[in-house]
Amino acid sequence: MIGAMADPNDILKSLADAVVGLTPELVVELCRQALAEGLPADKAMTEGLAAGMKLVGEKYAAREYYVPEVLLAARAMYSGFDVLKTRMAPGELRTAKGKVAFGVVQGDMHDIGKNIVRVMVQASGFEVTDLGRNVPVRAFVEAAENGVQVIGLSSLMTTTMVRMPEVVKALDKAGLRPGVKVIVGGAPVTKGFADSIGADGWAQDAHSAVTLIEQLTRSGS
Amino acid sequence: MTRSAGLGHNPNSEDRIGLCPAPAVFPLVVCDHAARRAGVNVRDAAGDAELLAHTSYTAYKAYSYDLMMVFIDTVVEAEAMGCRIERPEDDNAFYVGPPRGRIKPADPEKGGRMPVVLRAIGRLRDRCADSVPILGSLKGPFSLASFLAGFEEFLEWTIVDKPRAHETLKLALANQLDYASAIVRAGGVPFIGDPVASGSLVSPEVFHEFCLPYLTQLVRHIHRHGVWTGLHVCGNTARIIADLAATGADVLSLDEVDLSEVRRELGPQAVLMGNVSTELVRTGRPGQVLAAARACLGAAGPRLVLSTACDVPADAPEENVRAIVEAGRSDRSDASDRSD
Numbered sequence: 001m002i003g004a005m006a007d008p009n010d011i012l013k014s015l016a017d018a019v020v021g022l023t024p025e026l027v028v029e030l031c032r033q034a035l036a037e038g039l040p041a042d043k044a045m046t047e048g049l050a051a052g053m054k055l056v057g058e059k060y061a062a063r064e065y066y067v068p069e070v071l072l073a074a075r076a077m078y079s080g081f082d083v084l085k086t087r088m089a090p091g092e093l094r095t096a097k098g099k100v101a102f103g104v105v106q107g108d109m110h111d112i113g114k115n116i117v118r119v120m121v122q123a124s125g126f127e128v129t130d131l132g133r134n135v136p137v138r139a140f141v142e143a144a145e146n147g148v149q150v151i152g153l154s155s156l157m158t159t160t161m162v163r164m165p166e167v168v169k170a171l172d173k174a175g176l177r178p179g180v181k182v183i184v185g186g187a188p189v190t191k192g193f194a195d196s197i198g199a200d201g202w203a204q205d206a207h208s209a210v211t212l213i214e215q216l217t218r219s220g221s
Numbered sequence: 222m223t224r225s226a227g228l229g230h231n232p233n234s235e236d237r238i239g240l241c242p243a244p245a246v247f248p249l250v251v252c253d254h255a256a257r258r259a260g261v262n263v264r265d266a267a268g269d270a271e272l273l274a275h276t277s278y279t280a281y282k283a284y285s286y287d288l289m290m291v292f293i294d295t296v297v298e299a300e301a302m303g304c305r306i307e308r309p310e311d312d313n314a315f316y317v318g319p320p321r322g323r324i325k326p327a328d329p330e331k332g333g334r335m336p337v338v339l340r341a342i343g344r345l346r347d348r349c350a351d352s353v354p355i356l357g358s359l360k361g362p363f364s365l366a367s368f369l370a371g372f373e374e375f376l377e378w379t380i381v382d383k384p385r386a387h388e389t390l391k392l393a394l395a396n397q398l399d400y401a402s403a404i405v406r407a408g409g410v411p412f413i414g415d416p417v418a419s420g421s422l423v424s425p426e427v428f429h430e431f432c433l434p435y436l437t438q439l440v441r442h443i444h445r446h447g448v449w450t451g452l453h454v455c456g457n458t459a460r461i462i463a464d465l466a467a468t469g470a471d472v473l474s475l476d477e478v479d480l481s482e483v484r485r486e487l488g489p490q491a492v493l494m495g496n497v498s499t500e501l502v503r504t505g506r507p508g509q510v511l512a513a514a515r516a517c518l519g520a521a522g523p524r525l526v527l528s529t530a531c532d533v534p535a536d537a538p539e540e541n542v543r544a545i546v547e548a549g550r551s552d553r554s555d556a557s558d559r560s561d
Contacts, residue, residue: 022380063460066424068376075377112372112422157313190500 019052031083053123098217101143103131105163114154165197246549251292253535270340292358299368301332326396329403346408357404361415362435365393421456481520494526514548
């Protein structure tokens with residue numbers, strides 16, 4: 001590294017490419033290099049790691065990438081994030097875009113879809129709370145009380161989809177809506193179902209979930 | 222002694238495997254829907270061969286379709302091999318996590334609820350005419366391996382640790398070869414469901430490298446028993462149709478694809494199965510289901526087992542299931558009118 005400083009834009013571009021290339025070791029090395037070159041950590045996060053995940057999301061939507069690739073890209077992104085966050089002030093860790101909580105409704109242990117959406121939403125700059133799978137109604141209400149703007153409900157089974165309106169009703173009853181938006185998704189969940197239970201939004205896949213959450217948090221604030 | 226497997230068993234022919242009946246109609250009514258409509262707790266039916274056979278037979282008689290399937294839930298073999306599962310009250314069991322100890326193939330006559338499936342097949346074989354194939358559902362090696370290794374880890378291995386993925390697949394296959402033989406011995410037609418090999422979850426390359434070789438071995442093994450077999454893969458399979466056919470499975474049961482395109486790709490002889498939307502069957506009106514079923518018949522032609530895209534939801538209205546059977550029956554009477 002003696003001699004000319006690398007162009008910061010080159011490092012950011014390489015960082016995004018390394019996420020897309022599913023190479024955690026390279027991501028870690030480039031994050032260290034970025035910090036050594038004096039790049040702000042939050043810039044490396046948003047314009048390097050998150051930019052890479054955005055490309056991954058596009059490839060997933062275009063069926064160039066599938067679930068294994070998304071899981072590995074997320075792993076690469078988190079490895080880089082671990083390096084960057086040592087240089088980020090606690091305030092910077094709180095992202096400006098908003099707070100979201102995700103969970104798979106009670107009775108359902110299928111969490112792959114939720115995990116992919118979580119990764120994409122996190123990578124696009126939201127602070128995400130993962131409530132896990134088999135989540136009781138009460139836990140969603142508590143998340144809403146703790147200040148999230150959007151709650152994402154996932155279900156992979158027609159038998160557990162019926163839990164979704166219960167969450168919507170509980171949030172209504174607690175007086176937390178329309179302040180908190182509810183979005184739903186998962187293989188058997190359709191737009192028609194989302195409308196019928198009074199949800200604020202529905203997304204077909206992880207990529208469109210990011211767009212949806214961006215719209216809801218913008219109009220809601 | 223191997224019992225007769227109805228149309229599934231053709232002991233007099235050396236290399237011609239008994240054939241899947243087509244045209245035929247069979248909406249994928251399995252344990253949960255059959256139990257629910259009979260007023261029986263799903264968890265009870267999924268753990269008791271007598272109850273399972275009884276509810277399956279009652280549904281078969283009420284709907285009057287051409288085949289039957291014994292399918293409890295996706296985790297039967299995973300449970301037998303030590304995976305952690307949960308069996309909720311009145312619902313299908315689901316996967317919780319991989320085994321804590323060393324993974325080894327299970328004895329199909331003893332492991333978990335595999336004996337429940339086998340005994341239910343035997344009971345139904347005794348009660349039904351030989352001409353009615355009793356399908357016994359078993360998981361494809363890829364889906365079972367993903368349960369054995371842990372779902373996300375296994376999917377990552379298909380890219381970063383291929384030897385480990387293959388090692389787990391071999392264990393899964395070993396279990397499924399024995400289980401398939403046991404299903405044949407019980408009088409059933411082994412029918413492979415591979416939900417994780419879905420075209421919506423993994424790439425065509427991963428399917429080709431990690432799903433196809435093991436499915437092919439399983440299909441060959443079943444054929445050696447003189448029995449035909451079917452393969453169901455969930456999600457969008459448009460890009461892996463050629464590989465699905467290359468497994469050698471005698472019938473391909475398809476979820477989210479255009480059957481007319483599959484027909485064009487595989488030719489007039491391929492036997493297809495599908496694919497009325499299960500969401501429509503759950504929430505639509507009988508007229509809509511009938512129209513969708515007729516659209517499938519139009520798209521696929523006569524070599525079709527008219528069916529649902531995936532299993533009939535537990536709470537699907539009975540009229541909607543009947544609409545599919547009706548579409549299949551009226552299509553065949555039209556065809557015989559034409560040939561008269």
